[in-house]
Every structure is written in C-alpha cells, then in structure tokens.
Amino acid sequence: MFHNKNRTGPPCKHMEKLLNKTAEGSARGIARWYALAHAARCGPCRRFLNALIEMIARLRASKNEGLPDETAQRLKSSAAAAAANIPFDD
Amino acid sequence: MPPAGANRKLEFEQTALGELPVLYRVARRLTGDAHQAEDLVAQALLDAAKGWHSFDGAHPRSWLIRILRNRYLRHAQREASKPRHVQLNEAAAMQKDIWEDLDWQMIGPKILDALDELPEEYRTAVSLCDVEQMSYEDASLAMQVPIGTVRSRVFRGRRLLREKLAWVVNEDVS
C-alpha cells in the first residue's frame, strides 16, 4: 500500500485520481478508506491530499462574496429584457 | 416542459434570475473582465429566450451555461490571435515543489486570478466543478463533453492551478 517514504516530492502516480476524488468528497466507502490509509502512511500523498482539500475549499468559498449590487441589478434587467422577447402564444 | 402561454415569460425569468450569480461568475472566468462578463450574460440570456420554447426543462443551469459558453467560444475564435495568457515557465515550475504548503494569507485573494490564467477547458472545468460545485454530469452537459473528460480536466486543472499559485509565490519573493 505504501510506496514512498520521502516526505516531499510528487504523490504516487497510481493514487492521484483517487486522492482527487477523496479531496472533493466523491470517493466513498472502501475507496475513500484506502486513500486515507495510504495518505496516512505516505508523506507525499498526504501532502498532496491536504493541499487539494485546502485549495478546493478556497475555490468553493470564492463564490460566497456575491455580486456587487449594481451588477446584480443590471443582470436582473437583462433577464427581464430577454424574457420580454418571449412571445405570448396560444 | 416550460408551460405554454403567458406563464412562459415568467418561467423563463424565474429560471434566469436564479442562475444569474452562477452565470455571471462563469462569464467572468471566461472573459477575464467584469464588464465583458455582464455583456456576455445579457447576450446569452437573449439566446436562451429564443431557445426557451425548445428547452426540455432538465438541468437548466447546464443549459444556460452551455448557451453562454458557446456564445463566448464563437466570439473568442475571432480574438484567438491575441493571447491573453502568459506562458508558465515550465523549467522553473518543474524545479519548484508545487505541493508544499502555500501562504494562503498572501495567496488567497489571488486564487481566481491564477485560475484565469489556465487554458479555457481547464479553467471552465474547475470553475464549474470546484467553484460552483456542479456535479460531473451537470458540468459535462454544460461543456458538451463526456463525464470522464470533465473529470480529467478538473484533475489536470487543479494541478495547473497549483503550479500557477506556486509560481505566484515564487514571483513575489524573487
């Protein structure tokens, strides 16, 4: 299960996909358990996993700021203008 | 199916209103510019209104993003001659240990700037799946590529983003 005793350097090649899935939360059950068990014993994979988890959290949080009010208002007007192009029918 | 008759306008407007923040953020990542992003959303909404009668009602977010992105890509082809992205210094990036801890205090505000420097297919994949937290299925509908392709673009995109971020640190200290 564990191939790389160094604490730096790139993650184990065969673990990259599974570590990505574990970091984003899509790996479940035994796959997730295996990834975490590997990372617990493999320095580079642990670092890779932690780095991904942190980066993904930052990306997810980046949208929490919301839009500036004026932008939101102008976009709402655009939506209304587009809707006005839809013909009444029947 | 969107309802026929007078409700169709209302249905469209309600669907669009709910997706405006996502559409704007995706447009902002595509165009790299706040003003152009607003224009792109406005134009995409007009396209969407035209196509509303034929929309089946499933995955409205993917449908709207697909329209937005297709409009952008048609336009971007004309502008392909002016490269906006500075090439990463590959040799320097290879030497750098990109998975070492980053100073997020310093780098945090720059994460979207770094994302904006990735090639479009990686930038959009990360933007849809990591920023907007869309499922791979919804992202694949929006980008019109298989789910496996989206997934590999996201994985590769994360690595490229990490290289950019490590490079930002490098640049600032040197």
Ligand SMILES: [Zn+2]
């Ligand atoms: Zn192994």
Ligand SMILES: [Zn+2]
């Ligand atoms: Zn490993």
